[in-house]
Amino acid sequence: MTIPLSQPSIGEREIEYVARVLRSGRLSQGPVLERFEERFAAYIGARYAVATSSGTSALHLAVKALGIGPQDEVITTSFTFAASVNCLLYEGALPAFVDIDPPTLNLDPAQVREALARDYAWDRGCKRLINRESGRILKAILPVHVFGFPCAMAPLMETAREFNLRVLEDACEALGTEYRGRRAGALGDAGVFGFYPNKPITTGEGGMVVTNDAQLAQVCRSLRNQGRDDDASWLRHTRLGYNYRLSDLHAAVGLAQLERIDELLEARERVAEQYSLALADVQRILVPWNPPGAKRGWFVYPVRTRGPQAGALRDMLVAGLRARGIACQAYFPAIHLQPYFRQVPWSSRRPLPHTEIAAERCLALPFFPGMNPEQVAQVCEAVRQGIAEAEQRLGTTKLRREEAARATG
Numbered sequence: 001m002t003i004p005l006s007q008p009s010i011g012e013r014e015i016e017y018v019a020r021v022l023r024s025g026r027l028s029q030g031p032v033l034e035r036f037e038e039r040f041a042a043y044i045g046a047r048y049a050v051a052t053s054s055g056t057s058a059l060h061l062a063v064k065a066l067g068i069g070p071q072d073e074v075i076t077t078s079f080t081f082a083a084s085v086n087c088l089l090y091e092g093a094l095p096a097f098v099d100i101d102p103p104t105l106n107l108d109p110a111q112v113r114e115a116l117a118r119d120y121a122w123d124r125g126c127k128r129l130i131n132r133e134s135g136r137i138l139k140a141i142l143p144v145h146v147f148g149f150p151c152a153m154a155p156l157m158e159t160a161r162e163f164n165l166r167v168l169e170d171a172c173e174a175l176g177t178e179y180r181g182r183r184a185g186a187l188g189d190a191g192v193f194g195f196y197p198n199k200p201i202t203t204g205e206g207g208m209v210v211t212n213d214a215q216l217a218q219v220c221r222s223l224r225n226q227g228r229d230d231d232a233s234w235l236r237h238t239r240l241g242y243n244y245r246l247s248d249l250h251a252a253v254g255l256a257q258l259e260r261i262d263e264l265l266e267a268r269e270r271v272a273e274q275y276s277l278a279l280a281d282v283q284r285i286l287v288p289w290n291p292p293g294a295k296r297g298w299f300v301y302p303v304r305t306r307g308p309q310a311g312a313l314r315d316m317l318v319a320g321l322r323a324r325g326i327a328c329q330a331y332f333p334a335i336h337l338q339p340y341f342r343q344v345p346w347s348s349r350r351p352l353p354h355t356e357i358a359a360e361r362c363l364a365l366p367f368f369p370g371m372n373p374e375q376v377a378q379v380c381e382a383v384r385q386g387i388a389e390a391e392q393r394l395g396t397t398k399l400r401r402e403e404a405a406r407a408t409g
Contacts, residue, residue: 002325003375006198006300007368009264010253017252028247029225036251037208039258040193045186046210048217051251052224055172055194057244058207059087062190065209065219066166068093072139073131074168075115077107078335079355080144084170085335089344094136097336099352103289105146105302105362108354109155112141115350116163127164140166145174145184146332147288148200148299153179153187160188168192172207175200176265176297184297185210195250198368200264200297201257203250267369268298274373275301275365278380284313284387301367303383304358308396311360316393318363320386326379327366334359 021032033051041049052058068074070092076084078097085095098115101108120129120138129138141160143151151169160167167188171177175193177184185191190213193199195206209220219239222228227241246254257264276287286304290296305314314330321328334355335341365379 003327003366003371003379004368005327005329005364005366007370008197008202009260009267009369011256011260013259014253014256017256018249021248021252027249028245030248032248032255033246033251036255036258039255040208041210043258043261044183044191044210046191047212048210048214050209050217050220050224051246051254052207052209052244053246054205054244055192055196055207056083056087057224057242058192058194058209059083059168059170059172060090061220061223061242061244062168062192062209062211062216063087063091063093064223065216066140066168066189068139068166071137073134073136074140074142075107075112075138075165076142077144077146077355078337078352079105079332079358080146080170080335081172081332082335082338083172084142084144085341088142093139094134094344095142095335096131096138097350097352097355099350099354100146100358101152102354102358104149104151105358106149106151107141107143107156109152109159112156112159116159119350122163129163129165138163138165140168142168142170143188144170145177147302148174148177148297149289150174150177150179150184150294150296157187173199173299174297176261176295178295178297186212189213190216195254195257198300200268200299201254201261203246203254203257206246206250206254264369265297268367271367271369271371271376272298272301274376275367275380278376279303279383282380282384282387283307284310284391285383298367300364302362302364304361305363306361309394312394313387313390313396314361314363316390317383317386320389321365321379321382324382324386326382329364331362331364332359 037049072093073096075096079100098111169188169191171185171191172194174184190211193208195203223241224244227237227239229236229238279287284307286306318330
């Protein structure tokens with residue numbers, strides 16, 4: 001591709017930090033990992049951080065440490081990466097999908113309240129919600145800060161407190177995102193981050209659990225290391241665990257990246273501003289909602305097609321951009337419509353119209369901190385050309401003009 005979808009920003013600092021670890025001979029479970037965890041926790045504003053081999057493993061550890069299991073349900077969104085839900089399925093829990101808020105693409109707190117009133121009964125004696133259909137216990141809310149835009153955490157936390165629910169933030173796409181002056185990931189009982197190469201900072205592969213709960217952090221540390229007891233002998237295992245450790249080599253890259261976090265986030269914001277300005281007058285494209293006062297940690301630059309046959313237009317635009325050597329990706333596909341998920345016996349199959357509309361209209365354009373204005377301009381021109389070609393093939397140009405004329409009187 002002429003312009004890739006993403007590209008990590010790796011400099012001499014990252015190379016030097018990795019070289020230091022190699023020269024030290026301490027490649028795993030060493031001091032660099034501890035330093036990365038400490039500094040990451042401080043940046044997020046949490047007391048504890050537990051590094052893992054991936055964002056998925058971080059989420060799995062948090063689900064398990066929160067005691068979410070086979071008799072439980074968790075309210076979450078279907079408009080997210082599959083790992084968000086897979087980590088529930090790993091433990092036998094089921095998602096209770098709730099629709100999204102169209103402007104933000106995040107879990108809609110009002111829809112959450114409606115789902116609780118409609119689908120669950122309050123067990124006063126045990127202080128828990130029970131699904132009227134499945135008999136499962138509603139254990140938690142799992143909000144995902146989709147594309148780095150903050151969820152409306154205040155009403156979600158209020159609901160969680162009222163109904164004795166845990167809150168696990170999937171902030172894998174939201175490093176640097178803030179909600180009412182606090183960083184995403186530090187608002188619930190636990191939060192998780194991912195460090196894949198397309199994320200705001202990368203470790204190659206890696207993730208992090210953050211929490212203010214000492215017991216939760218201790219359990220996650222044990223689980224990531226084969227269930228080993230940190231307070232006892234080296235080969236004492238107190239629970240069934242996993243090999244979810246992050247090496248010091250990966251942590252060295254993360255530490256160097258974290259020291260550059262402001263620079264990297266500012267570079268992403270500049271690219272996003274260039275896109276939004278250049279695409280503002282493209283009628284068939286809806287640029288990301290970013291109201292004044294919002295603090296988005298830009299992960300990708302997602303746009304949505306709109307107007308007649310918007311879904312078909314999106315697919316044709318993706319094909320047109322790729323034909324021009326410009327990488328792009330249609331996502332997220334709705335999880336509840338994924339082939340593998342059709343075999344999952346999830347209950348409360350309530351309609352998710354906004355989720356399905358977003359899934360058929362969203363696409364991510366090339367986006368990375370080193371992207372220059374010329375590349376942004378090239379992508380935007382290709383978007384304009386791709387839309388024009390698609391409208392001609394779909395025969396929607398005349399229809400759109402007629403609709404515009406009616407709208408203006």
